[in-house]
Amino acid sequence: MASAQRSLRLKQSELWTVMAVGLVLVMLLVPLPPMVLDFALLVHFVASLALFFIVLMLKEPLEFSSFPSVFAFLRRSFGQPFPSP
Numbered sequence: 001m002a003s004a005q006r007s008l009r010l011k012q013s014e015l016w017t018v019m020a021v022g023l024v025l026v027m028l029l030v031p032l033p034p035m036v037l038d039f040a041l042l043v044h045f046v047a048s049l050a051l052f053f054i055v056l057m058l059k060e061p062l063e064f065s066s067f068p069s070v071f072a073f074l075r076r077s078f079g080q081p082f083p084s085p
Contacts, residue, residue, distance in 0.1 A: 032040075051070065 027040075
C-alpha cells in the first residue's frame with residue numbers, strides 16, 4: 001500500500017512537470033497581453049531578489065548547498081554559456 005502511494009505521488013509530480021513544460025510552450029507560441037508579461041517579469045525580479053537575500057543571510061555555505069544547481073539552471077534558462085575553464 002505504501003509503494004502505491006509513493007508511486008501515485010511520483011506520478012503527480014511528473015504530471016506537474018509536464019504541465020509546467022506545456023505552459024512554457026504555450027507562453028512561447030501564443031502572444032501574451034502586456035499585463036501578463038509585466039507580471040511574469042515582476043515574479044522573476046521578486047524570485048531573484050529572494051534568492052539574493054537568502055544567500056546574503058547565510059552563515060555557512062552548506063546551508064544553501066543547492067545554490068550551484070539553482071545558479072546553473074538560471075544561467076541555462078537565460079541562454080548564457082558557461083565559462084570554459
